[in-house]
Amino acid sequence: MTKNTETKTESRRLVPEFLGIIAFVVGVFILISLFSFSPHDPSLHSASSRLSPNNYMGVVGSYGASLLIFSFGLASYLIGFLLLLIAYFFLTKKQRQFRIPELFLLGVFIFTAAVFLEIK
Secondary structure, eight states: OOHHHHHHHHHHHHHHHHHHHHHHHHHHHHHHHHHTOOTTSOOSSOOOSOSSOSOTTHHHHHHHHHHHHHHHGGGHHHHHHHHHHHHHHHHTTOOOOOOHHHHHHHHHHHHHHHHHHHOO
16 A cells, blocks of 8 residues: 555545534533523523533533524424534444435424423
């Protein structure tokens, strides 16, 4: 093998690890933001006289959690857990190819879960 081929092979091997780390960090960020969500924090959906939010992830976490909670309701927690699951698949090198129908059904599942979790 030439040196150029080895470099390409190694860079292709590092891409799933990089995506796994990104998915893990974003998933943990979303979950911490959601668990520390307070409706009294400043967000797009409410006006608050508070300058600093109580959210552990700061202003970005406050706005992000507000957007997720008001868009998906309790199903927004599933988004964080699904990102952690995707990170697990990438970091453990489990070969799982996601096809378009599976991704579409995942979106339908999150939407349906959001509807059913909001039924009282």
